[in-house]
Amino acid sequence: MIHPTAIVDAKAEIASEVEIGPYSIIKGDVIIGSGTVIGSHVVIEPYVSIGPDCQIFQYAAIGAVPQSLKFEGEKTYVKIGRGTIIREFATIHRGTGFGGGLTEIGEECFVMAYAHIAHDCKIGRKVVLANNATLGGHILIGDHATVGGLVAIHQFVRIGDYAFIGGASAMVKDVPPYVIAAGPRIKLHGLNIVGLKRHGFSENTISLLKKTYRIVFRIGLTLNEAIERIRAEVDQIPEVVNFINFITSSQRGITR
Numbered sequence: 410m411i412h413p414t415a416i417v418d419a420k421a422e423i424a425s426e427v428e429i430g431p432y433s434i435i436k437g438d439v440i441i442g443s444g445t446v447i448g449s450h451v452v453i454e455p456y457v458s459i460g461p462d463c464q465i466f467q468y469a470a471i472g473a474v475p476q477s478l479k480f481e482g483e484k485t486y487v488k489i490g491r492g493t494i495i496r497e498f499a500t501i502h503r504g505t506g507f508g509g510g511l512t513e514i515g516e517e518c519f520v521m522a523y524a525h526i527a528h529d530c531k532i533g534r535k536v537v538l539a540n541n542a543t544l545g546g547h548i549l550i551g552d553h554a555t556v557g558g559l560v561a562i563h564q565f566v567r568i569g570d571y572a573f574i575g576g577a578s579a580m581v582k583d584v585p586p587y588v589i590a591a592g593p594r595i596k597l598h599g600l601n602i603v604g605l606k607r608h609g610f611s612e613n614t615i616s617l618l619k620k621t622y623r624i625v626f627r628i629g630l631t632l633n634e635a636i637e638r639i640r641a642e643v644d645q646i647p648e649v650v651n652f653i654n655f656i657t658s659s660q661r662g663i664t665r
Contacts, residue, residue, distance in 0.1 A: 410426065410427055410428045410429065411423075411427075411428075411429045412429060412430055412431045412432075412433070412449075414431045414432050415429045415430065415431065415432065415433045415434070415435070416433075416434045416435070417429065417435040418435060418436050418437040418439070419437070420437035420438060421435045421436065421437060421438070421439040421440075421441070422439070422440045422441070423435070423441050424441060424442050424443035424444075424445075424461070425443050426443050426444050427441050427442075427443065427444070427445050427446075427447070428445075428446045428447060429447045429451075430446075430447055430448045430449035430450075430451070430467070431449040431450070432449055432450045433447050433448070433449060433450060433451040433452070433453075434451070434452045434453070435447070435453050436453060436454055436455045436472075437455055438455040438456050438457075439453050439454075439455065439456075439457050439458075439459075439472075440457070440458040440459065441453075441459045442459060442460045442461030442462070442463070442491065443461045443462075444461050444462040445459055445460070445461060445462060445463040445464070445465070446463070446464050446465070447465050448464075448465060448466045448467040448468075448469070449467045449468075450467050450468050451465050451466075451467065451468065451469050451470075451471075452469075452470045452471070452473075453465075453471045453472055454470075454471065454472030454473050454474075454503070455472065456472060456484060456485065456486045456487065456503060457471050457472035457486070457487045457488075457489070457503075458486065458487070458488045458489065459471075459489045460489055460490045460491035460492070460493070460516070461491050461492075462491055462492045463489060463491070463492060463493050463494070463495070464493075464494045464495070465495045466494075466495065466496045466497045466499075466522075467497055468497050468498045469495050469496070469497065469498065469499045469500070469501075470498075470499075470500045470501075471487060471489070471495070471500075471501045472487045472501065472502070472503055473500065473502050473503065474502065474503060475502045475503055475504070475505050475527065475528030475529075475546070476502065476527065476528070477505055477528055477546065479505065479507055480505050480506075480528075481506070483505070483506040483510070484510075485503040485504040485505055485506060485510040485511065485512075485528075486503060486504060486510060486511045486512070487501055487502075487503050487504070487511075487512045487513075487514075488511060488512070488513045488514070489501075489513075489514045490513075490514060490515045490516035490517070490518070490534070491516045491517070492516055492517040493514055493515075493516065493517060493518045493519070493520070494518070494519050494520065495520045496519075496520060496521045496522040496524075497522045497523070498522055498523045499520050499521070499522065499523065499524045499525070499526075500524075500525045500526070501514070501520075501525075501526045502526065502527055502528045503528060504528050504529045505528050505529055505546070508528060508529030508546060508547055509529050510529075511529070511531075512526060512527075512528055512529055512530050512531075513530070513531050513532065514526065514532045514536075515532055515533045515534040515535070515536065515552070516534050516535070517534060517535045518532055518534070518535060518536045518537070518538070519536075519537045519538070520538045521537075521538060521539050521540045521542070521558075522540050522541075523540055523541045524538045524539070524540065524541065524542045524543070524544075525542075525543045525544060526538070526544050527544050527545050527546040527548070527564070528546045528547075529546050529547045530544050530546065530547065530548045530549070530550075531548075531549045531550070532550045533550055533551045533552035533553070533554065533570070534552045534553070535552060535553050536550050536551075536552070536553065536554050536555070536556075537554075537555040537556065538556045539555075539556060539557050539558040539560075539576065540558040540559070541558055541559045541560075542556045542557070542558065542559070542560045542562075543560065543561045543562065544562050545562055545563055545564030545565075545566075546564045546565075547564050547565045548562055548564065548565065548566050548567070548568075549566075549567040549568070550567075550568045551567075551568060551569045551570035551571070551572070551586060552570045552571070553570055553571045553604075553608060554568050554569070554570065554571060554572045554573070554574075555572075555573045555574065555604070556568070556574045557573075557574055557575050557576030557577070557578065557591075558576045558577070559576055559577045560574055560575075560576065560577070560578045560579075560580065561578075561579050561580065562580045563580060563581045563661075565660070565661055566580050566581065566582065566583055566584075566661060567583040567584075567655070567659070567661075568580075568583070568584045569583075569584060569585045569586025569587065569588070569651075569652075569655050570586040570587070570651065571586055571587050571601055571604055571605060571608065572584050572585065572586055572587065572588055572589075572590065572601060573588075573589045573590070573601045573604055574590055574591065574595070575589065575590065575591025575592070575598075576591070577593065578590065578591050578592055578593065578595045579592075579593055579594060579595060580595050580664070581594075581595075581661070582595075582659075582661050582662045582663060582664045583655070583659045583661055583662065583663050583664065584597070584663075584664050585597075585652055585655050585656055585663060585664075586648075586651055586652055586655055587600055587601055587605060587618050587622075587648065587652065588600055588601055588622070589601045590664055595664055596664065596665065597626060597664055597665060599622065600615065600618055600619055600622055602615065605618075610648075614646060614648055617643055617644055617646055617648070617649055618648055618649065618652065620642075620643050621639050621643055621649050621652050621653075622652075624638050624639050624642075624643070625639070625656065626665065632656065632657075636653055636656075636657065639653060640653075
């Protein structure tokens with residue numbers, strides 16, 4: 410299942426039923442899980458672990474050293490979860506010693522063409538990064554989030570679960586879970602109602618999230634006042650608690 414023109418280091422751990430296409434280069438200290446398909450001209454650098462049943466398309470580059478002036482050649486890693494798809498020319502860089510040492514992509518993610526995931530990013534499960542989405546270092550993205558094409562995300566920004574980021578947006582602050590945000594200087598545009606319904610959220614849950622969103626962003630309260638009011642007036646279901654905890658733990662500030 411390995412094309413004769415591919416170069417595979419003897420120290421790479423290749424599971425059964427892995428396909429490696431023409432002219433791809435798999436270096437040492439790489440682990441590739443069963444059923445994964447590697448296209449042509451892919452480069453996978455050392456210290457990369459790829460789960461089973463992934464698809465990596467032609468010209469993707471995974472595990473290059475980070476683009477950081479602080480990086481001093483330390484052993485750091487990339488981990489890619491089961492069933493993730495990585496399309497053409499996507500780039501994923503290793504972590505840094507000062508940033509935790511690991512760049513991680515969860516299970517069943519979809520990384521589209523030309524997307525870039527920089528050092529020490531943590532991507533949740535079933536996340537979609539559309540074409541040319543560009544992530545700076547140390548970014549955290551929650552489960553089921555979607556990032557549109559041509560989006561630029563500043564380092565250390567967080568995106569919450571089930572959030573939707575519209576295309577051609579520039580992000581410099583955190584975006585809470587369950588919302589839509591878009592714009593050249595990104596702004597919130599309400600809850601991600603369509604996405605929440607597609608993922609099976611109940612009408613009651615959506616209604617409580619609407620009320621929570623309104624208290625935080627629509628009636629002119631300070632953040633502390635809004636949190637107190639939510640805790641007093643809104644049922645503390647897990648989604649509401651997640652929303653509050655995300656906002657109160659923000660270090661970069663919240664997109665408004």
